[in-house]
Structure formats: structure tokens, C-alpha cells
Amino acid sequence: MTDPLPPPPKRNPQRKTRSALAPPSARTRLGIRLAALASAGRLELQRCESCREFAYPPREACPICLDDDLEWTRISGGGELIAATVVHASADPYFRDRAPWRIGTVRLAEGPRILAHLHGDCETGDRVRARLHLDKSGQAVFFALPESDTENMGDDRQLREMTNDPKHRRVLITDARTPVGAAIAEALADAGCRAIFAGVSELWRRDEQLDRISAQPIVEPVPLDLTDTESVRECAAEYGGKVDILIHTADYLRPGGLVDRRGIAMAKEEFETNVFGFMRLAQSFGPPMRARGSDGIDSASAWVNAISVRALSSWPAFGSHSACHAALLSMAQCLRGEFAGSGVRVVNVFSGPLETDWHDSLPPPKVAPARLARDLIAGLRRGVEDIYVGDVARDIASRWRDDPKVLERELTTGEEIDG
Amino acid sequence: MAEPAPLSYEGVAAVAPVSVPYERYSSKSAHWWLLKALRGLTEAARIRPDQIDGLAVSSFSLHPDTAVGFAQHAGLELRWLEQIPSGGASGPMALTRAARAVQAGDAGIVACIAGDTNHIHSFRRMTAGFSRFSLDAAYPYGAGGPNAYFALLTAHYMRRFGATREDFGHIAVCQRQNALSYPFALMKSPLSLEQYLGARAIAEPLALFDCVMPCSGGEGFLVMREDVADGLDLGGARILAAIERHNAFADDPIQFRGGWARDRESFWHRAGVSPEDIDFLQTYDDYPVISMMQIEDLGFCRKGEAAEFVRCRDLTNSGQFPHNTTGGQLSTGQAGAAGGYLGLVDAIRQLTGASLGRQVPEARTAVVSGFGIVNFDRGVCASAVALSGCGG
Numbered sequence: 001m002t003d004p005l006p007p008p009p010k011r012n013p014q015r016k017t018r019s020a021l022a023p024p025s026a027r028t029r030l031g032i033r034l035a036a037l038a039s040a041g042r043l044e045l046q047r048c049e050s051c052r053e054f055a056y057p058p059r060e061a062c063p064i065c066l067d068d069d070l071e072w073t074r075i076s077g078g079g080e081l082i083a084a085t086v087v088h089a090s091a092d093p094y095f096r097d098r099a100p101w102r103i104g105t106v107r108l109a110e111g112p113r114i115l116a117h118l119h120g121d122c123e124t125g126d127r128v129r130a131r132l133h134l135d136k137s138g139q140a141v142f143f144a145l146p147e148s149d150t151e152n153m154g155d156d157r158q159l160r161e162m163t164n165d166p167k168h169r170r171v172l173i174t175d176a177r178t179p180v181g182a183a184i185a186e187a188l189a190d191a192g193c194r195a196i197f198a199g200v201s202e203l204w205r206r207d208e209q210l211d212r213i214s215a216q217p218i219v220e221p222v223p224l225d226l227t228d229t230e231s232v233r234e235c236a237a238e239y240g241g242k243v244d245i246l247i248h249t250a251d252y253l254r255p256g257g258l259v260d261r262r263g264i265a266m267a268k269e270e271f272e273t274n275v276f277g278f279m280r281l282a283q284s285f286g287p288p289m290r291a292r293g294s295d296g297i298d299s300a301s302a303w304v305n306a307i308s309v310r311a312l313s314s315w316p317a318f319g320s321h322s323a324c325h326a327a328l329l330s331m332a333q334c335l336r337g338e339f340a341g342s343g344v345r346v347v348n349v350f351s352g353p354l355e356t357d358w359h360d361s362l363p364p365p366k367v368a369p370a371r372l373a374r375d376l377i378a379g380l381r382r383g384v385e386d387i388y389v390g391d392v393a394r395d396i397a398s399r400w401r402d403d404p405k406v407l408e409r410e411l412t413t414g415e416e417i418d419g
Numbered sequence: 420m421a422e423p424a425p426l427s428y429e430g431v432a433a434v435a436p437v438s439v440p441y442e443r444y445s446s447k448s449a450h451w452w453l454l455k456a457l458r459g460l461t462e463a464a465r466i467r468p469d470q471i472d473g474l475a476v477s478s479f480s481l482h483p484d485t486a487v488g489f490a491q492h493a494g495l496e497l498r499w500l501e502q503i504p505s506g507g508a509s510g511p512m513a514l515t516r517a518a519r520a521v522q523a524g525d526a527g528i529v530a531c532i533a534g535d536t537n538h539i540h541s542f543r544r545m546t547a548g549f550s551r552f553s554l555d556a557a558y559p560y561g562a563g564g565p566n567a568y569f570a571l572l573t574a575h576y577m578r579r580f581g582a583t584r585e586d587f588g589h590i591a592v593c594q595r596q597n598a599l600s601y602p603f604a605l606m607k608s609p610l611s612l613e614q615y616l617g618a619r620a621i622a623e624p625l626a627l628f629d630c631v632m633p634c635s636g637g638e639g640f641l642v643m644r645e646d647v648a649d650g651l652d653l654g655g656a657r658i659l660a661a662i663e664r665h666n667a668f669a670d671d672p673i674q675f676r677g678g679w680a681r682d683r684e685s686f687w688h689r690a691g692v693s694p695e696d697i698d699f700l701q702t703y704d705d706y707p708v709i710s711m712m713q714i715e716d717l718g719f720c721r722k723g724e725a726a727e728f729v730r731c732r733d734l735t736n737s738g739q740f741p742h743n744t745t746g747g748q749l750s751t752g753q754a755g756a757a758g759g760y761l762g763l764v765d766a767i768r769q770l771t772g773a774s775l776g777r778q779v780p781e782a783r784t785a786v787v788s789g790f791g792i793v794n795f796d797r798g799v800c801a802s803a804v805a806l807s808g809c810g811g
Binding site for chain 2: 023024025026027028030031034056057058063082083084085086087088089090091092094095096098101103104105107113114115116117124135137139141
């Protein structure tokens with residue numbers, strides 16, 4: 001059983017902030033494939049199509065029959081912890097700073113043995129669950145957990161290095177006036193957050209939703225207008241060093257593509273918030289967050305973007321919005337590169353049409369903001385990087401993985417996607 | 420599986436054992452250490468460098484050169500060239516390859532050398548990029564070197580066979596005793612069992628004195644026909660039998676034995692001697708548990724009984740089972756690939772009565788084994804030779 005994580009002590013402003021360190025990140029291209037699986041919370045190993053044996057570490061051909069037809073195949077992760085050690089001395093600065101650190105050898109039910117980071121509730125001889133996790137370098141590692149959930153499991157010191165659990169962390173929501181922003185604020189208040197900074201433009205303009213979330217004692221409405229560089233800078237100057245998780249919910253959404261619009265005034269408004277607003281955020285909040293990636297149990301941990309699944313392929317009825325979100329996805333990838341080694345993870349929450357005013361003409365299924373908030377928090381606790389919320393987002397993503405060109409045809413010929 | 424018996428190694432001798440004194444850190448390159456060993460070989464055999472026509476070299480820090488780049492650096496014209504990147508198994512492997520070349524007439528005098536430099540960050544950089552499997556599946560888990568993998572298999576070995584920290588300590592303490600008389604050992608002070616047991620933890624159950632200290636150094640010997648060695652008035656060692664085995668027992672979930680166990684019977688049969696006839700044993704001691712595995716897998720006792728075997732024996736050079744006559748890597752230091760030569764080079768000295776430290780009395784027959792390359796979660800190279808003294 002894990003002891004519940006106590007709230008972090010108040011920081012001593014005279015103490016140096018711990019340098020943002022990351023564990024070793026070098027991998028082969030096949031090893032990076034594991035990171036792609038971990039980013040979505042999936043677990044697969046290579047399996048020989050001829051002799052059906054599983055292989056690990058990742059390799060180019062089957063070690064039994066030398067066939068190079070190795071298929072990544074889903075596995076359970078069940079296994080037995082056959083040896084464990086506590087590492088007290090490491091030449092690697094990240095682990096040296098976090099010693100003692102437990103690792104072990106797990107024999108998977110499918111055959112291969114793995115090295116894995118160990119949850120504190122796993123002992124030699126135990127049945128365990130192995131999962132792929134992204135570590136602070138953004139690469140994949142195996143983590144062995146107890147076979148079934150234990151009390152306060154997520155509070156384990158080593159597991160918390162792999163996840164973005166909001167417990168005891170401070171969160172900035174970039175636009176709490178949106179239905180999604182409000183839903184996330186309400187859900188986070190129940191998830192053990194220490195503070196929620198609810199970004200709102202024109203803070204003087206009150207509404208019922210804003211009053212409701214502001215009534216929560218840990219919610220602090222803060223002025224933040226993404227279309228105004230000064231506003232973003234001022235907000236970062238006040239709160240940038242206290243933001244452990246940034247959740248970017250601001251979105252300027254209007255229907256329409258390219259040909260039927262007159263002029264680009266609307267597009268300028270959309271890009272001002274959705275594209276340039278993100279750039280302003282990155283410039284102002286990126287540096288302080290990146291510097292705090294190893295700052296204790298409430299280190300800066302994640303930068304989350306609520307992205308329309310239209311980012312993957314244009315949806316002409318919302319073509320201009322699709323273009324904004326394609327840009328947003330591209331910028332999120334860029335941000336990952338610029339955050340590399342800092343320990344701060346960039347998380348994208350993809351959803352299909354939300355149950356909001358501007359989607360009132362669309363048929364269901366649509367995503368309720370509360371559902372998005374729930375999936376987002378589950379994803380932060382699990383430590384994944386890509387979260388697909390709702391049936392439409394999962395369907396589009398699966399078609400996109402299958403063949404982006406076919407998806408483009410499906411979305412642009414005006415035919416309903418069916419079967 | 421019936422494998423044809425290999426030809427004997429008769430008529431070949433390993434001579435002119437050379438050790439370049441070790442240093443903890445060095446600003447010199449690997450080439451300097453290897454060239455120092457090469458120079459030592461020519462001096463010990465009283466030959467000119469141009470009489471060497473074969474070269475086997477092992478080094479982790481030779482990059483960006485390979486063996487031929489080193490040969491040009493050394494000014495050697497060669498008709499036989501080998502690079503053996505098998506770490507701790509390299510010594511016996513170099514010896515047997517060179518012996519075959521000499522038997523076949525492909526080379527007349529082969530210099531076998533191993534050496535590495537150790538800059539401040541060499542060890543960390545070397546382990547960080549050691550192998551593909553290590554990059555993907557071992558190094559990210561934080562050990563920053565092999566300590567944690569050997570901690571796992573030590574923990575498993577202790578659970579499975581009942582070996583204790585005291586048993587491992589006995590190996591380390593006896594080796595330190597041997598090191599005190601060996602001039603090039605980096606560990607100069609006596610080690611008690613209490614000190615061993617009380618040392619700070621590195622990766623449980625391993626503590627400080629279970630782990631080798633990376634350092635700089637070089638080792639080497641010459642291989643030639645026995646009659647050539649006699650003509651040069653050089654005593655040496657002849658090969659009674661040799662084995663090597665790589666990636667053996669790949670299905671064992673965790674390593675508790677090595678490739679020696681596959682070939683044990685034929686090894687002793689070919690050597691024409693039995694374990695009781697062995698005057699001293701040199702195992703590859705990157706960790707004491709690995710020495711125990713070799714004691715078992717080479718047939719000095721049964722699997723799982725090495726702890727009991729060492730517990731009731733004095734393992735020092737004047738004891739009844741001399742083991743790792745220089746103090747081994749645990750007390751001499753691990754000079755990279757030279758660690759795979761250390762036991763072999765001193766075995767040649769001991770067998771010719773030319774020990775630099777305490778001489779093993781009446782040392783006539785020895786076994787030297789090697790173990791190397793933690794590619795993922797275990798050492799994959801195993802080698803061994805049985806030797807007897809000759810000539811001189």
C-alpha cells in the first residue's frame with residue numbers, strides 16, 4: 001500500500017530550483033515505436049508471423065526463425081517479477097538525483113523478459129502488470145504495477161515521475177469562459193488540485209457559469225486575453241512560475257470554409273486566438289514551465305491542448321477552423337521539440353464536435369464538455385500524450401492511421417462517413 | 420548434439436606477458452595504452468617491432484579507429500589482423516585465434532593486446548551507447564552501467580541457491596589479499612569482511628566492494644610456435660583446451676549460468692586434466708557472483724554449490740585454491756577490455772614462475788575464463804582456456 005502523498009511544502013525562495021533533468025532519451029527507431037504506443041497508453045510487442053513467438057527488445061528479425069515479418073501485437077502486460085533491486089548509485093544525473101530507485105526483471109506471460117521500473121507495491125515473486133509509460137525524456141519505458149489497483153497507487157514516487165496527476169498541482173486554464181474550460185475547472189476541483197487559475201478575458205463581464213466555477217475555493221479567476229500580447233505577458237509574469245499544468249482551451253470557432261466567405265476578417269479573428277494566441281502563450285509560459293520540470297512533486301508537468309480532430313484532416317464545413325487546428329497541432333509538435341529534455345509533456349486532447357452552440361446544426365454523437373474533462377483527467381493520471389475523446393474523434397483517428405488520403409476523400413467528397 | 424572435436428593447440432606457446440601499470444584516470448588515448456603494451460612485448464621478447472606479423476586487438480575506446488587504423492598508427496606491417504570486441508571474454512578468444520593462425524602458418528609472431536583509456540566521463544559515455552538492446556531496453560532504466568543488471572542476477576542467485584553476502588565477501592577479501600602483493604593493483608589497503616559487509620549500497624544487494632573500479636591500463640602477450648619461443652629463450656604457456664560460447668541459454672529468464680556449462684565435459688576431456696589438477700583459477704570477476712558461476716559451470720563444483728565451495732577454501736595465492744592471482748578486477752581495477760586479459764596475462768607469468776606478486780607455489784596448470792558484453796540483461800560471451808607452463 002502506498003502512503004498518500006502529502007501536500008508539497010511551501011517553497012523556500014532562496015533555494016535553487018532543481019535543474020530540469022531527463023533520463024536517457026537515445027533509442028533506435030524501433031525503440032521509438034514503443035514511445036508511440038506509450039503515448040496512447042497501448043502495449044504491444046513484436047510477434048513473428050511465422051513462428052508466433054514474441055520478441056523483445058525490439059529487433060529486425062525473429063530470433064527463432066529469422067523471418068523479418070514481425071507484427072506489433074497487443075499483449076496483456078501480465079507477468080511475474082523475478083528479481084528486483086534498489087539502485088543507490090547511478091552515473092546518470094537524473095537517476096542520481098532521484099536515488100534510491102527500484103527496478104526489476106519481469107517475465108511476461110507472453111515469454112519475453114523485460115527490465116521495468118517498479119511500483120512500490122511490487123515485490124519479488126509477485127504477479128505484476130507491466131505497462132508502457134513515457135518517462136520524463138518523452139521516451140517509452142516499462143513500468144510494473146501491482147496486479148490489481150492498490151490504495152493511493154498513483155501517489156507512488158516513481159509512478160508519479162511518469163504521469164501528470166493533477167493532485168497537489170496548480171493548473172492554468174487559458175479560457176475558462178468556454179464550456180470546455182468551465183467543465184475542466186469543475187472536474188479538476190474534484191481531482192485534488194491545489195489551485196486553479198481560471199483565465200478569462202474581460203473579467204468584469206460576469207456570467208452564471210463563471211460565477212459558478214469562481215465559487216470553488218481553489219479557483220482564482222485571472223485576466224487573460226490571448227489576442228493581446230500584453231495581457232498574456234502580464235498573466236505569465238504573475239502566474240507563470242506557479243503553473244504546473246497549463247490547459248489550453250481557448251478556441252474561436254465559426255463554421256465555414258474558404259470559397260463562400262467574403263473577405264478574411266473572420267479568418268483573422270480565428271487565427272488571432274487559435275494560432276497567434278498559442279504563440280503568445282508559448283513565448284510567455286513556455287520558459288517558466290520548461291525551467292520547472294524537476295521542481296519536486298508539484299513540478300511543471302504538462303501543457304495540454306484541446307484540439308479538434310479536424311486538425312488531422314480538413315472538414316470543409318468548418319474548413320477555416322480545421323486550418324487553425326492543423327496549425328495548432330503542428331505548433332504542439334514544435335512545442336514538444338522545444339520542451340524536450342525539460343520533463344514537461346505536451347498532451348493533446350482530440351475531440352470531435354462538442355455539444356456547444358456553434359455545433360447546433362450537427363447530428364450526434366457530440367462530446368459533452370464534462371466528458372472531455374473526465375477523459376482529460378484520466379489521461380493526465382495515466383500519463384499519456386494523445387487522448388481521443390468520444391466516438392467521432394476515435395473514428396477519425398483510426399481512419400487517419402489507416403490511410404490519411406482515404407480519410408481526406410471521405411471528408412471532402414461530401415459523403416457521409418458510413419462503414 | 421555431436422560436434423567434431425577441435426584440433427589440439429599443440430606446438431604453440433603464449434609468451435612475454437606484459438601489463439602496463441594501471442591508472443584510475445588518464446589523459447592519454449587508448450592508442451597510448453595499447454602502444455605501451457606493444458612496446459612492452461617487443462622488450463620482453465627482445466624482438467624488433469617488424470618481427471611481429473600478426474595482431475589481435477581489443478579496446479572499447481579505440482574509436483574512431485579500428486584495428487587497421489591502430490596498426491598504421493603503430494607502424495606495423497601485418498599479414499594477419501583481428502579485432503575482438505568481446506570485452507571480458509577477449510583474452511582467451513585472442514589466444515585461441517592467434518594460436519590457430521600460428522599453427523596454420525598464417526602468422527609467425529602474433530601480438531595480442533588489449534587496453535583502454537579512462538577519461539573522467541569515458542565510462543558513462545561508453546555505457547550510454549553500448550548496444551542497440553541496451554539503448555532501447557536497459558540504459559533508460561537508470562543504472563548508468565551494468566551494476567543494476569548484476570544486482571538483479573545476484574539477487575536471483577542468492578534467492579535460488581542460498582548464497583550470502585558473506586560468501587561473496589570471502590571472494591572479494593581473498594582477492595584483496597592477493598592484490599596487496601601485486602604491484603599494479605589500484606587497491607592498496609587490506610579489506611576485511613566487516614568492511615566489505617559495511618560498505619555503502621550501490622544496487623541492492625551489491626555494495627561498493629562488489630563492483631569494479633573503471634580505470635586505464637593495457638595488457639598483452641605474444642603467440643608463436645614453441646620452437647620459435649625456445650629460440651628466443653622465452654618460457655610461456657601452452658593451451659591444453661579452449662572453449663568459447665556466445666549467447667548460450669538464451670531462454671533462461673534471468674542469468675544463473677554461462678556458456679561454459681555447455682562445453683564443460685569436452686573441455687576437461689581435451690585438456691587431459693581434471694578440476695582437481697588445477698593449481699590456480701582465474702575467473703572474470705566483474706562481480707563476485709560471476710566468479711561463482713564460472714566455478715560451477717567449469718565443473719569445480721555443482722550448480723548452486725559455489726558458495727559452499729568458496730566458503731571452506733582459502734582463495735589466496737598461498738591458499739589451497741588460488742583464485743584471481745592479481746586480486747582480479749575487483750582489486751586491480753577494470754581497465755576496459757584489458758580486464759579480459761588480466762587473468763590470462765598473470766596466468767602466463769605464474770606458470771613461468773615470473774609472478775610480479777606472490778607466486779602460486781608449484782603453479783603448473785591453470786584455467787582462465789572470460790565473460791563479457793552485457794548487451795541487454797546478461798553477459799553473452801563466455802570463453803575459457805586450460806594452460807600449462809612450457810619452455811623457458
